[in-house]
Amino acid sequence: MQLTQRAKQVDRRPMTFVESLYLWNIAKGMWITFTHLFKKRPTINYPEQTRSFSKVFRGLHVLNRDAEGRENCTACGLCAVACPAEAITMEAAERLPGEENLYREEKYAAKYEINMLRCIFCGLCEEACPKDAIYLSQTFAPANYGRKGFIYKKDELLIPHPVNDPQGYQKAREEKSGKVK
């Protein structure tokens, strides 16, 4: 039974003396190796060059602010419930009078920690968030020498302030807008 049209019968005749010297076959193999010298190198020299990630790549988390620099997060806990790896911990606090320029709503996350050791970067927190307060950026989590450095606190997660650091904010926003929703 022939499964494909390309099937070729194997030649099982004994080799002649000239064939058994393998000279022609060695030359053929060497020629293939030689032609690879002139082919394009597939290697990316990683630390100097980087590959662009996919639009849907999910990297480190970012806590979002609105255009005036107020934090979006209201500590509702939906991200923590949605998280399959239970990596998110938060503590809620109530906004005091005079803090309206810091937090957008009456409740905010006083403590917000993501344990990158456990996080599997699935993006369910981003999908669960009703306030557009957390999203996953285009940078991967860097390596570290100890476990301690992987507990990301709120100050590491927050997006740069749009008024105090407009360039950093713009850069982070561009990364986000490149994503396909």
Place this chain on the structure above:
Amino acid sequence: MSTENNNTQPQQNLAFPGHIEELPGGGIVLSKLDDVINWARSNSLWPLTFATSCCGIEYMSVAGAKYDFSRFGFEVARASPRQADVIIIAGTIVNKMAPVLKRLYDQMGDPKYVIAMGACAISGGPFFYNTYSVVKGADHVIPVDVYVAGCPPRPEALMHALITLQQKIKSGLTREQIRASND
């Protein structure tokens, strides 16, 4: 990587959060020889083929032509622990695998280094609360030098871990010294 360089740029290299600072001590000649030895060691680290689950695919990708860790001296993945210098724990360590991992680590010749790759190997990851069979992080079994987060990590993230390990070896510090300086 000289001592002055490290001391004059504290926390400059933001890509590496576990920044090393040299501890004082060590004579000039001795430390210079150490530097040479560490430099040589750091540029010839042969990893062990040890992939227990999906992170192994990214590991293969790093070993392949696109990323090619041979450029950094991680020449070929050896199948025998006796020929390997670094073990990349790529994947879930279940309770039944833990003694095997320990034995592999014991069979490796000194100096040996360990990279824990991916959420399962560094903390048990998604299996942290809900399972009866997974070790909650490979560092319960063997000491780990470098941790990589991700599920699985990008090949770039593993490359970053490999470079981080090289930096650590070049600095000549032990795990305990790094922990002490981070605390």
Place this chain on the structure above:
Amino acid sequence: MGLTNEHIKQRLTEKFGDQLINFEEPYGMLTFEAPRELNLKVLNFLYDDEELKFRFMTDLCAVHYPDNKGKELAVVYHLHNLVDNCRIRFKVFAPVEQPDVYTATGLFSAANWMERETYDFYGVNFVGHPNLKRILNVEEMDYFPLRKEFPLEDQSRVDKDDEMFGRG
């Protein structure tokens, strides 16, 4: 294709009478229950019969029904007739206090590891098995993890309670 579910059912009732109960056809696959003393007889009959020829064991596993008093553990056999491409499934029930079921390793070599796995996770004691010990879990494990009394999540957790989110 000559083998129909009705025919298999008829052959089985001819042979075993009303000892086989609960004939069902979920998704077109004949399913029934047998008393646990009879499991080898049923397997042998299905294997040897010239018409039925169920000579391939696809799967052997167990299910724990904690509310089913006296019949907590079900051992499920999946068989396949490779000639007529027909599948069949039957269950035997055993109490959780004394889960003894005769082993099928004499008939199917494939049953060896499947029974070890079933023992490993549910503690079903297969009488006559040549090497009944844990296969997937560590040998030091002193419980059977897939029984329902071992919950899916650690019950001592507090990190999803409402106090964590300021709603206490």
